[in-house]
Amino acid sequence: MHIRFDVPADPAYPGRVAAALGSVRLRKFGYVGAALAAVGAIGFAVSRGFSWGDRVSSLCMAMVLGGLLSMMYSPWVQWRARRRSGRYAVEGAYDITDDNIMMRSGSESGGIAWDGVARVRDTPEFWIVYVGRMPATVIPRRLMSAEDAETLRAFMADRGLLVGSA
Known part of the structure; x- marks a missing residue:
């Protein structure tokens, strides 16, 4: 097998690559944020019925806010990567x-052996x-x-490398 193709100098292309790689790397922030927001909301709802609720409700609201900010981190990073x-x-x-x-990109070049994928x-x-657990590059x-x-x-x-679609 020998496949060769060119990548044009498209200003939107690096942003799409950054978004694809970033979505993989930053997905955990969305999960953690959703869990924090859910636990905080449940804690806030439960604490309203108890005498100690005022002390706990501020902690729960902080958890909800932290969860929402964590969920917004990934889209913010991807937006900045596309913009820059x-x-x-x-x-x-x-x-x-x-x-x-x-x-090859401009004057830089690099490679990945299939044995390391x-x-x-x-x-x-x-x-x-992926090389190990981390996404290393994309093939457009x-x-x-x-x-x-x-x-x-x-x-x-055939090599058993291809996994399901996202």
């Missing part, structure tokens, strides 16, 4: 073989490549030809 990433738009390319994924998650626009499916995308999908499925 336009200046990072440079031409690049991917060169994918049976052995590795090589990426733990899994690949399928999203609507990208394949998110929309910039590839349909034949190359199907070849790569089959390769990843």
Whole structure:
């Protein structure tokens, strides 16, 4: 297998990559925030019926507020990444073989050996490549030809790397 394709200097592309990687890394803040907000709301509702409720209700309201702020952290980080990433738009390319994924962006280049890839998650626009538990890079499916995308999908499925869609 040898797949090569170019990445145009699109100002929106780095933001989409940042959002895709950020959604994976920041998802836990949403879960923690929802749990904090739920526990705080339940605690606030329960504390209103007791004599000690005034002391506990301020703690519960702080938990609700902290939970809401935690849930808003991920969208805020993604919005900032998209807003700032336009200046990072440079031409690049991917060169994918049976052995590795090589990426070039401007004058920088790097690669990931398939042996080091733990899994690949399928999203609507990208394949998110994980090294260990962390997302390392993305492969933009929309910039590839349909034949190359199907070849790569089959390769990843044969290696047992491809996991469900997001």
